[in-house]
Amino acid sequence: MNLNKHFIERRDFLRLGVTGAFGVMISASDFLFSVKQALAAEILYSLTPDAALQKLIDGNQRFVQHRPQYPHQSPVRLQQVAQAQHPFATILSCADSRVPAEIVFDQGIGDIFDVRIAGNIVIPEALGSIEYAVSLLNTPLLMILGHERCGAVTAAVQAEELLGDIGTFVKAIKPAVERVKNQPGDAVENAVVANVQYQIEQLQRSQILTERLESGKLKIVGGRYDLDTGKVSIVA
Structure with a gap:
């Protein structure tokens, strides 16, 4: 027998054995990690409205302090x-491109149901999307999030003439502007701030949301995002 050949075959066998064992270890580790993540997910899905709000606030604090955890952004997730x-x-x-919810609240894939539209206005299509999330996905928290120096609100305040359909959102914001013009x-x-509060009032026309609120399964809050600091303040 060729000793060199025998040595090579034995070495390859041992290497395969170690690799196989290591693979088992990795698989077991991945399995345990997946189980922990699944358990964490179950806890997350059963959050109370107040706990859900606190989770957003905590995430925003991490973002403001430049200490993000980037949760739920792995292949497992x-x-x-x-x-x-x-x-x-x-x-x-x-x-607005400067207000991405997952980033400013330091959340990940599947954590936030995003509905985004200029001026954060409650038009029928937006309301339908919200009702879907609340009634079918059982989200316990709904936030209307406005932001500093909003272009849509600015256009409504200045009563600018805009091309095409760009100005359609101005009509939805005008009532809020009228409230605070003096x-x-x-x-x-x-x-x-007035627009956030006004849009929350527009949610009252939804029987689905009203029933959830009355049952205690839903909390609605208004937030204002500061473009300069990254901080979200509760304003309603």
């Missing part, structure tokens, strides 16, 4: 939510 979603919060926010301070900033 992709598999967890591939067939079903269980977001713990629904957020109606402005379509208030002291910055007209746009006053209108941003």
Whole structure:
């Protein structure tokens, strides 16, 4: 027998054996990790409205402090939510590129049901999306999120003439502008907060949301995002 050949074959066998064992270890580790993630997911899905709000606030604090955890952004998470979603919060926010909910609240895939439209306005299509998330996905928290120096609100305050359908959102914001037009301070900033509060009132026309609120299964809050600091403040 060729000793060199025998040595090579034995070495290859041992290497395969170690690799196989290591593969088993990795598989077992992945399995345990998946189990832990699944258990964590079950806890997440059963969050109370107040706990869901606190989760958003905690995430925003991490973002502001530049200490993000980037949760739920792994391949394991992709598999967890591939067939079903269980977001713990629904957020109606402005379509502004500087206000991405998952980033400013330090959340991940499947955590937030995003509804984004200029001026964070409750038009029928937006309301339908919200009702879907609340009634079928059982999200316990709904936030209307406005932001500093919002272009849509600014256009409504200045009553600008806009091309095409761009100006359609101005009509939905105008009532909020009228409420605060005589208030002291910055007209746009006053209108941003008033618009959040006004859009929350528009949610009252939904029987689905009203029933959830009355049962205690849903909490609705208004937030204002600061473009300069990244902080979200509760304003309603």
